[in-house]
Amino acid sequence: MNSVLVHCAAIISTILVVVAQNAQNLPSPRDLERSALSSSGWWNDHHTKNISSNHCEWPGITCNKGGLVVEINDCDAYEGNSLEDLNLLMLQNLVRVHLHGYGLILNIPTHIGALSKLTYLNLSTNQLTGEFPLSMANLTKLETLDISNNFIIGSVFPEIGNLMNLVIMDLSQNSLNGIIPCRIGALSKLKFLNLRRNKLSGHIPLSLGNLMKLETLDISLNLISGSIVPGIGNLMNLLVMDLSHNFINGTIPSRVAALSKLKFLNLRRNILSGRIPLSLGNLTKLETLDMSDNNIFGAIPFSMCKLYSLTFLDLSNNQLEGPIPLEILCKFPASSFLTNNKLDTYYFPNYRSCHYQTKEKHQIYIKIFLPIAVLVLVFVGLLLLCKLKSNKTNSDRPLATKHGDIFKIWNFDGKITYEDIIEATEDFDIRYCIGTGGYGSVYRAELPNGRVVALKKLHKLEGENPTYDKCFKNEAKILSQIRHQNIVKLFGYCLHKRCMFLVYDYMERGSLFCVLNDEDEDLELDWIKRVNMVKSIAHTLSYMHHDCTPPILHRDVSNNNILLNSKLEARLSDFGIARVLDPDSSNQTQIAGTRTWLYCPRVLGTNSFTKRLLDDNYFCCAELAYTMIVNEKCDVYSFGVIALETIFGSHPGEFISSITRRSAAETIILHHCLDKRLPPPADLSIATNIVQVVSIALACLNPNPKSRPWMKEVSQEFLVNNPPKLSRPLHNISISELMN
Structure with a gap:
């Protein structure tokens, strides 16, 4: 037994000696790497002549402390080499490969997937062809991938989502002809994504909204179609977004306004339609905005005046209409607005004088x-x-005393001075501007006592216009005499010829026009809020017409002049052309000279100047067009329009003209007229109130002024009359029934 063991031990010892001898003959990993580099031909005799035999000292090669190759970076070799010449299977310790502009040809080899330690791969600006090898999905430690400016064809490999550590990905300027893969949304660490100038088609994937850390998104110059996904608003860190030169359609989602860090937005040359979102004014860090060459219509929102950082703007080649906000017009050249034939630049005849x-x-x-x-x-x-020395006694007087009646402030806690207002707005800096009205701009300011107010300031050029000056002073006079919970509160005013402004209570949610035209805010304005809003405006007009002595006509009741507070409660504003009725004049007053934008096509024509009624929600009634005389019944007519617009969600201009024909009114169903963005009223009492509002509104729109109710009657109807419960659903009620 012992002899057997001794014999076996001898055999094992012999085997180990043979293995050890063979092992000494095997090349080391370092030798294998040198052989792979040398056999590639990249470092031929011309380049390695008179240099060390140690490949770690060759041009462009970096080794770690163990002598293993970890980086190839701009090696000094001839152009026209192929990456397939390099045996990457022998270079599995590579961490970085940087071969930008190296002149590489042919395909990316399949065995590139063996570089499992690779964190950086830059093969940009070469002549690479073929498709992306599927094995690239194995490069799971990759943080930077740049293969831009080549001739790669085919689609982005679907397994791109495996590269969970990617921070930078640039595949721009190739020939990719597939779609953007859905799995791209798995790259949660991605900050830079550039797919510019390829042949990518299909839609923007919904998963793109998952890239929460993305700072740059460029998919321009492709064949992308479909709409901008709402999830784009999730990219809160986005600084640059370029979607230009595609076939993207639909509207610009209001969620874009959530991109508070955005500095560059390019939507040029798509087929976008709809209006410019009012919420775009929230992008206060935006420097470049290009929406040219689309089908965008409607007015340029005054909220864009808040884009203080904007240095480049191009809205040309669209279908925009209405006035250009003065701050926008002054800041940018005429080329920014070209080929928008319905834009009204002549509303600012002195606009050239404001150019810098x-x-x-x-x-x-x-x-x-x-x-x-x-x-x-x-x-x-x-x-x-x-x-000052000779009039020491006058130095302690309050500002209101020193300037007589030109400056008055009341209803404040503590002492507020003229200087406080100037300081709060930094002398009415444009950064505090939140909109521009028919005359004057509106600013937001926080005063020393913490109260936030709105300031309407008459600009110097407007102040030189006697009509504007008269309207401004008229508003200060009337609002200082009336008080109602649904009339915007005037805190004070300054009527100095060099500085004229009014101080109002600040309305957080802006105008009814803004809310009805915003996709998100409109949903907050539910049926109950809308009904209550209509009732509050009715009570307000009733107070002005019947409780004030003498009565007051507003004469400009529109959705722009109904402001909403944080609770979406309505306040009537803008009393610039309001008039106190003379009891000896048969309750009639001439129409204001500043409001000549009335839409009465039978009388005034239908050019872009007169058409501003429908665009800006101004109204006229039949008798106004012919007689130019206004009384309480014109406010009643305007109330009817506002009531329908609040319930319908849009201006009822075409609806009003259609119901003048009895046969047409019989075919219009109430249910079809309601704002489609809200779910149908499920509660019976809510539906009943909606029917009551529409019925009263139709009575207020009667073509015969004498047949319209007084606002006091409307107010009392809302206060004391409980409408009977509906006996049938809304989709069975026609407009003609409510007109009875």
């Missing part, structure tokens, strides 16, 4: 006028000093 002066002119002014200005200031300062 050149740098050279500023330098001339500084050199010539600055010394003169300093001398004048010194002289004025001395005069003021002398005056």
Whole structure:
């Protein structure tokens, strides 16, 4: 037995010696790497002549402490080499490969998937052809992938979602002809995605909204169709978004406004339609905005005045209409608005004077006028000093006393001065501008006592217009005399010829027009809120017509002049053309000269100037078109329009003209007229109230002014009359029944 064991041990010992001898003859991993590099031909005699035999010292090669190759970076070799010449199976310790502009030809080899430790791969600006090998899905540690500016064909490999550590991916300027794979949404660490100038088609995948860390998104110059996915609003870190030169359709989603860090937005040359979202004004860091060459219609929203950082704007070649906000018109060249034939630039005849002066002119002014200005200031300062010394008793008087009646503030807690308002708005800096009305711009300001107010300021050019000046002072006068819970509260005013402004209570949700035209906010305005809103406006007009002595006509009741607070409660505003009725004039007053945009095609024609009624929600009634005389019944007519617009969700202009024919009214079903964005009213009491509102509104729209109810009657109807419960559903009720 012992001899057997001794014999076996001898055999094993012999085998181990043979294995050890053979092992000494095997090449080491380092030798294998050198052989792979050498046999590729990239480092031929011309390049390796007179250099070390140690490949770690060759151009473009970096090794770790163990002498293994971890990086190939811009090696010094001839162009026209193929990546397939390099035996990547022998270079499995590679961490970085940077071969930008190296002149590589042919395909990306399949065995590239063996580089499991690779974190950086840049093969950009070469002549690579073929398709992406599926084995690239094995590069799970990859953080940077750049294969841009090549001739790669086919689609992005579907397993791209395996590369969970990708931070940068640039596949731009190739010939990819597939779709953007859905699994791209799995790249949760991705910050940079560039698929520019390929032949990608299909839709933007919904999963794109999962890339929460994305900072740059460029899919321009492709064949992408479909709409912009709502999930785009989830990309809260996005700085650059370029979707230009595609076939993207639909509307610009309001969720785009959630991209608060966005600096660059390019939607040029698509087939987008709809209106510019009002919420776009929330992108306060936006520097470049290009929406040219689309089918976008409607007005340029005044909320865009809040884009203080904007330095480039192009809205050309669309179907925009209405006025250009003054701040936008002054800031950008005429080329920004070309080929929008319905834009009304003539509303600002002096717009050229607001263009910025050149740098050279500023330098001339500084050199010539600055010394003169300093001398004048010194002289004025001395005069003021002398005056202060001689009138010490006057120095302690409040501002309202010093300036007489030009500045009045009330209903504030604590002392608020003119200087507080100037400081709160930084002398009415455009950054605080939240909109522009028929005259003057509106600013948001937080005063020292913490109250947030809205300031309507008449600009200098407007102040020189007697009509605007009269309207501004008229609004201050009327609002200082009336008080109602549903009339916007006036806190004070300044009527100095050099600085005219009104101080209002701030309405957080903006105008009814803005809310009805915003996809998200409109849903918050449910049926109950809409019915209550109509009732509150009715009570307000009743107060003005019947409880004020003498009565007051508003004459401009529109959705732009109904403001909403944080609870979506309505407040009537803009009393610039309101008039106090003379009891001796048979309750009639001439129409205001500033509102000549009335839409009465039978009388005034239908050019773009008169058509602003439908665009900006101004109204006229039949008798106004012919007689130019206004009384309480014109406010009643306007109330009827507002009531229907609130329930229908859009201006009822075509509806009003159609129901003048009795036969047409019989075919119109109430259910079909309601705002489709809200679910149908399921509660019977809500449906009953909707029917009551529409019925009263139709009575207010009677073509014969004498047949319209007084606002007091409308108000009392809402207060005391409980409408009978409906006996049948809304889809069985025609408009003609409610007209009875």
